[in-house]
Amino acid sequence: MMVILLLLIPVSQHASGMEVEVYDGVESVLLPCQLPADVSSDFLAAVWDREELKDPTVHVRLQSGDDFKDQNVRYTNRTSLRADALQTGDLSLILRNPTVSDSGTYTCNTRVFRGNQSQIDIQLKVTEPPAVWPIVLSAVLVPVVLLAAGFGVFMYHRYKIMKSRKVYPVEMVEVKQGEESVQLSFQITEEKDVPLDVKVEWRHQNTMVHVYENGGNQSLLKDQNHRDRTEMNEDPLRIKDFSLKLKDPQLSDRGVYTCTVYDRNAHIRLQKVVTLSVRVPEVVEVVKGMQSVILPFTTEVLKLQDVTVEWKHKDKKVHVRQNGQNQSHDQEVNEEPLTNGNLQHTDDGTYTCTVYSEGEEILLQKVVSITVRVYPVEMVNATQGEKSILLPFKVTDHLPQDVKVEWRLINPEDRMVYVYERSKNESPSRDHVYRGRAEMDEDPLTIKDLSLTLKDLRLTDSGVYTCTVYNKDGHMLLQKVVTLSVRDYPLEMVEVTQGETSVLLPFKITEDLLQDIKVEWKHQNIIVHVYQNSQNQSLLMDEDYKGRTEMNEGPLKNKDLSLTLKGLQLSDRGGYTCTVYNKDGSILLQKVVTLSVRGYQTEMVEVMEGEGSVLLPFKITGDLPRDIKAEWRLTHPEEKMVHVYESGNNLSDEDDQEQVYSSRTEMNEDPVTTKDLSLILKDLHLTDSGVYTCTVYNKYGHMLLQKSVTLSVRDRKSDIKVEDGGHI
Template identity: 35%
Template sequence: MIMMMMMILLLVSQHALGGVVEVNQGAESVLLPCIYFGFTPDEPLLIWTRSYLSPNSVHLRRENGDDLKNQNQRFRNRTSMNPDALDSGDFSLTLRKPQQSDGGNYTCSIFDGREELNLKQIHLKVKADQQEVEVTEGSDSVVLPCRILSQLPEDTSVEWTRSEPRSMFIHVFPNTSKHYAQQDRSYSCRTEMKKDFLRTGDVSLTLMYPTHRDDGRYVCTVYRGQDVLRHTVVLKYFKVDQQEVKVTEGSDSVVLPCTTSSQLPEDTSVEWTRSEPEFMMVHSSSNQRNQDKLYRHRTEMKKDFLRTGDVSLTLRNPRDGDDGRYVCTVYRGQDVLRHTVRVRLPFLCFSTEHFPSWAKALLVLLVLLVLVLIVSAGALYHFKDHFLPALQVKVDSGVKSVLLPCRTNIYLPGDARVEWKNGENKTVHVYPNGSDDPEEQNLTSRTRMGDDPLKTKDLSLTLDRPSVADSGIYTCRVSIRKRVILVMKRVHLQVKDIVGQYQPDLKESLKMKIQSLSEGVAELGNKTDLNQIYTELYITEGSTREVNQE
């Protein structure tokens, strides 16, 4: 008995160890955790109180429900507990719409009619500050800052979330967390945290390729032992003014304008970049080693740009591939200034009037060769399915279902499209955007795929009740926006007609069995054909009732 009491006291003392819970003012709610593993008395009373408050009652739960008649008025209609708290031992309290005045020490306790046991003490911090981060259109990434001023233990977990336009997980660490697989698809492969954040306490999040849809509030939640620390970052997305520059035909160079204030500091640096079709460093005033080879020896800035503030870029020998958007970024002390320039190139044409005859003939041959190559490529693309090896799948008719296998080891993005077609190039089954689309299927009631095939990489198709008419070549194709093909495999299905194969033998067997009859005990060779036993019956018109002996 004494040992049991000591164990209960030990459990109570462990849970009474306090923790810190942080929340930003304006949040929907905050949870004050309190989990109890001890013995629950017959008539328990769960009590939440706050220090230096009169009355100090925050929430009270009896066995038959909440008792809030003595609750402090400032918590009216803002507190709640789980309905099954007494059965589950989860005595946690939810406080809605936390305010700065709600900060303080909260105590969770249980009363058995004789004495009150303190289970846990929590220090609630309601922070009014939230950090704003600005990002402009065309930026490659933005950092959402969140730092803890201490080294973090190994069991620390971090969650970056959003509540607008809906509740979603942006980034979760570690990958063993129950919420890791719940990352919103729109942020897949776009978020990253530093690998040494446990040592540095820097749990900032890098968001790559930000768009206008990323504008809004982000909450960083750090679970550190008993502490729950939160920090809010508001991301503001700005569209930048875009200036359009048209290149005239035959121009040797084009100037991409970008000006700022004069007398720039000595440590100012300028970068001209492109993000289409991929990120490219066009020109850098401080380091040209990262310049893309397509622009090497073709770009130039004025040498006195620090004095004049004119950071325009001269692009020599403009080509068709130079058409697109350019971003001028000026790093001036703590300021980051951006300006966007759109370069439009005209359709370039040329005259053959001054070409010699042999050059014209060569040009004609080159054009014909290009046409032949285009036609050949089109033919190869059209008949490409016929050159792929086909996996043989044989099955008897009458079986319940047959599996047409298609598996891959390559990475499949979430927006990939899986399409099964038969030998007549008719769509049999489609799996776009993570959900079956029956409108494009010809066998909607007889085809199905496994759950989440893009993640499992198992794209196999199950065909129910296969018949002889289903025999033929089936093609499994995985593509992005119906243009970029990632996977293509063929399956040759052969459905064997069991009924047609054995029907003649069965018919002959039945004919042999019923065409003759044995009288009495059947004896070998003593059989009479049925057509010799029964006579033909003739029906004639007339009123006679006698039997016709004909």
């Protein structure tokens, strides 16, 4: 009679403690899981699973919503949680259309920010609905009793297995796409040694990715080149570390990873779930020298006073916040806070912010990438055939003495141009095209000048060059890009005759230039004219060119950077380079003009021996300064000083004059005014024949004018003409 009364109790849906019973065929069943409201706002994730299944995941709820990637297919479209489950703490699972095969133990796992792990086991029993029980009661009573006894034995056995199983807290890991690898950690804490006959399986989205069994690893996840992408420690049982290293993380790798440890009877002994988030990192770009930069990471989930926040850069701590305060003493040596200014190129790279619970478990993680722009791209123009060109790179930083400096051509092709290491300034790794044509200063680190001189320019030298500085560990410290344009056009030639008052060195442009540029004309590395800040800068010129050069008014507006050179001297001939710099000192434009100053034609004078005098002519057209010096010399067949005029005086009696010409030479008393530098040579001898040169110098000793006269003194006897048939 007692048995009959028990069977009369309603069993359509009944929850008693950790057990829920329901008939097969009902619309749905509720598996209760309620946690206190005072911690509900701290939930990070809720996971329902059924461990006796090969794919144990039943339902996953994250802060971002439901995650069905690893859900067992038998529960597809059959499970749901309240929309506000993580906020209210009501994590009860609704299972629709339950069947007998759904019977089993369901576990509600929760993860909160303090690192606490909550776990509730619910035993679901789905049975076939009863027939008309009064009629068949006697027929089924004995089987029911036997079934109950058998079920009790089965549940006791399952209880012992479940009791021996340990499930670790769900861990969340974030990695940025492009990183070399990520660690899915699973370090066990059991004091007892792990048996040697266990099997370790790592799964992702119901797919096996790695297996450790019988002392060997098997990676089942390959990349496009069929290389293994997963890796475990060679002896995980001894060191109690089942962590999985996932190489080359991709966006498709994100999701839930489950590591399960089975004993030799295929019973689950240990299990851990790791949720991997693969993201394209947030990129922050700054310019070198900025005072500070913000690496953004905002969250509404955490109460920062209860956690530890740690920022790392290249595996070094750069900032720690704990117990609501910044902990500067926890920073690594030689690392400074990010808000302390003076950003360097070495600040480039990936920064990882990790939030730990009081139990040092990872709660949140974010990756931010910093790009520090340092040196702007610089343009250098050159002409084919120039002897050399400088690819500039002057630094302000103090560099270690053990750095390595590499100059490379990176476009249109990749070639090693030059390598500098303090131990040796010659590198066999340079491309043969640049061998003997590239050089750097002997001690570039001391003078902070990493510029490269490229010689014997060719059209094929045009391209993009990079100079990269590495420290001894191979990390990049500095980098600069220089674009070299070697143009195929002839140098512009300008020719004048000495004595002309001025000459124009042309440079007309088509580009629109800013007002803050600097225009610099140079002759043989001597500054001859500077235009800057919308005016000519005479203080920057060489002393010899002051008052002798001028540029057009408003050269930028008129797009005419031509230079007028006045008071021409023979020493003015040669190459003139006009360079246009921007405000940062980078070259924008450059042109070379070659000036040729033609001297006076050599004049021939013939005279007979014994004549009283002869005139070696030298009349000029231009004006000369009063403080010139004029020297007449015999330059062939031997060299002798003939006559000197200086500072308004003839110095024919000076020691500089050869004795043979003493009292035999004479110049105009005021040759500058009369513009006549001619020389009178008296009492002619046959030995006076030769080439005479008059050279005019300014007060600085620079040559202004020069003329040569060839004198032929003929023997009077040889000039007697013989009549037809006559004799001498």
